[in-house]
Amino acid sequence: MKRILVGIKRVVDFNVRIRVRPDGSGVVTDGVKMSVNPFDEIALEEALRIKERGGAEEVIVATVGPADTQQQLRSALAMGADRALHVQADGVIEPLVAARALLKLIEREQPFLVILGKQAIDDDNGQTGQVLAALWNRPQATYASKLELLSDTTARVTREVDAGLETLEVDLPAVITTDLRLNEPRYVKLPDIMKAKKKPLETLTLASLGVEQRQQLKLVRFEPPPQRQKGIRVKDAAELVEQLKKKGIL
């Protein structure tokens, strides 16, 4: 069966104002809205569109995270994924551990395409896709803004890079990571949420996959960023230019 595997992560919703815990042990997450990482939603949307065009038969979503992550997997199923794989794990999951777990799932499911978000908006590491491609010894096309399947064995990907847009051709299977402009994810309708409750969701553990939950970077301390001093209002262009000249900026 032609399968696409999509990795998702549960993160603090992008609209939440982030507050650092007073003891510096992390950010406040109690009672805070959690969501599917926005870049991962784009990854799922792309997979669903490929399936809807007849380019794939099944879309699987997978995550590594705590028990509560099932909420986000249900959201993904409501968006249209066919089934979900939950590798349950608590605590810090480093990109290398997440990638090792995803690789085990790839070996089991044999997808022709793996799509992930380019980064998670919590730790902002931006590594998992590349690490996975390295461990799998397969191509990677990061920061994708356009994805075309040319045949069963090749894809063409347009990437958003600092210089502009770069186009690559990759052999399949491959790992793609998504940038913002790849697509706009669909809204989930209520009947789909009901339907999602009946879709298969399988729970696994890192141990059952033979992956060790190793933490190579200790999180020593979180701090709030320094605040900028509030500035002044000027009344018109002339005063602005005068002030900038006075400060030696112009």
Add this chain to the structure above:
Amino acid sequence: MTAKILIVAEHDGAKLNVSTAKCVSCARALRGAEITIAVCAADPGTVAAQAAQVAGVARVLTVAHPANAHALAAVLAPQIVALAGPFTHVLGPSTTFGKDLMARVAGLLGAPQVSDIMGIESPTRFHRPVYAGNALLTVEAEAGAKVVGTVRMASFEAAGGGGSAPIEKAAASVEIPTHTRFVSVSAARTDRPDLQTARRVISGGRALGSAEGFKILYSLADKLGAAVGASRAAVDAGYAPNEMQVGQTGKIIAPELYVAVGISGAIQHLTGIKDARTIVAINKDGEAPIFEVADFGLVGDLFQIIPEIEKLV
């Protein structure tokens, strides 16, 4: 223990990107660090000569291979891994080039990567932003473990010139994959300064109304010798190309002067500019969040104000 740091050069085959000299500054924050720059190219001579001049560099290693004509992470990563053995740290810039490549290197090495390094406290202790810069995190690697890192460009000045490091050839005796092929790159060629290194940047938001509307910014930018950026909203609306986007998912910049025109100041945009020395905000909405971070705020019609400023400077 002396830190032995390998820095992966970013270049276009002819010119060393300034991002490399910023990585050198980051590495030099570790006193006594021995810094080596790796130049992988089809013909590394010119770029290696430039790398050898960066102050503080002890050695330049070149890897010549026809497959290196374009910077493909899958092609470069095994070559970097082959060089990485004796080094304690392997660093690259936190640009799309470095972010794409270094995590693949980390994956091959099974090493931890510290993304977006803002500061190095010790060979094992690093500072980096998380949550779009809304929190700063200190991380500690295990002593003696090899660490891969990407260096946040806005946090470091480029190291100066005047060096004369020896250049040595290294062999690319690794298998180079052919599963990833370069097709093309399209970039609007411009005579304006590069957004990431410009001393002055003028950015426009959705309030510019159209690609046509951006012309008043280009005109002022040319007079000031500034680069032009755009908010995500303006890029999404098609007023400006993606490479002009400033913010968390675009470019993170630290110019001396940043002028935000018709930009409301979403958190993800502010993340990209918070290291700017002076921020000017011009917006018709006096309540816009951009004014919270601006050193100078001007409320009014940008289509009137921008031409006025252009006349006055």
